[in-house]
Amino acid sequence: MNIDFPNSEPVFPISTAAKLLNISVHTLRMYEKEGLIIPKKTEGNQRAYSQKDLERVACIRKAINEHKISINGIKTIYSLIPCWNIIGCSSEDRVNCQAYIGHSQPCWSYKHPNTTCEHRDCNQCSVYKETFNCGQVKDLIKNIAKD
Amino acid sequence: MNIDFPNSEPVFPISTAAKLLNISVHTLRMYEKEGLIIPKKTEGNQRAYSQKDLERVACIRKAINEHKISINGIKTIYSLIPCWNIIGCSSEDRVNCQAYIGHSQPCWSYKHPNTTCEHRDCNQCSVYKETFNCGQVKDLIKNIAKD
C-alpha cells in the first residue's frame, strides 16, 4: 500500500467511474483521446481510474461547465505547465522537445523521443500528478520564478 | 515619434479598425469588455487603435476561430502571464494582489489597489505590450525559470 498516495490506486473500471461522475463512458474516453487524462490500464488493457483521476475529471468538467473554458483551452493551459523545470531536463533535451516548444498540447500527450521523458510513464510523472487539482498550473509557474 | 514602437501609435478609430479586421464594431467592444484588449482613448473618450492593437485582435480571433479556445480560456491563459516577475513587484504587493492570486482574468483587468500597478497605465505596460503576439505567454514563462 502506498502511504503517500492512498487515492492513486486505480480501482474503478470505466463504467463505475462514469457513474460516480454522472457522465457517460464515452465522455471519459473522449477526454482521454483529447489528452486531458491518462488512466492506468490493466494487464488486459482495461481502463482503471483512481480517486485522483476522478478528482481530475471533476476539475475538467468544472472548467468546461462553470468556467466556460473549451477543451482546446484546457489543453493549451496544460501546455503551459513548466514541465522542463519540474523534471529538470537538460537543455539538449529541450531544444528538440515538442512539449517544451509547443503550446497547444499537454506535455504528456507527446511522445517526445530522444528525451529523458521518452520512456517515462506520464501517469506516474509528477508533472501529471501535481495538476490533478484545478488552479494548480499558476502555482507551478510561481514556483519557478527567480525572485 | 516613438522609434521603438512605431506601430504603437493609436491612429485608427473603431470603425476603421473593424473594417480592417473584417469584424463588427460591436465585437471589438465585446473583446474590450471581456478584458482582452485595452485600446487607447482620446481626450474625448473615443477609442483609438494602433497597428499592434490590430495584430493583437487578429491573434485573439485566430485563437477563437482556428485554435477553438473560448474567450474565457484566453482570459485564463492571459492570467498565467508572470506579471509579478516582469514588473518585479514586491512580495508585499503580491500577497494582496488579485492579479497575482487569481487565475481567471488578465492582470490588466484588475484594479489591484495598494500595489505598484495601481496607477500604472496597463496599455503602456510591458506585461500587456509583450503579449500582443500569439504564443508569447509560454516564452514569458520560460524566461522566469531558475535554471
Next chain:
DNA sequence: GAAAGTTGATATTTATAAATATCAACAATT
C-alpha cells in the same frame, strides 16, 4: 451641422463545441 463616435441594454442569429447514441467486431473479466 452632419457624421461618426459613445454607453449600455436587450434580443436574435449563427456556428459549433460538448455530449450522447449509435454501430460492429472483438477481448477480458467474473
Next chain:
DNA sequence: AATTGTTGATATTTATAAATATCAACTTTC
C-alpha cells in the same frame, strides 16, 4: 457463458459561445 470491457468510426442531439443587430440618448469629431 454472460457480462463488461475494448477500439474506432460515424451520426445526432443539445447547449451555448460568439457574433450580429437592434434600440435610445448622448458626445465628439470633422
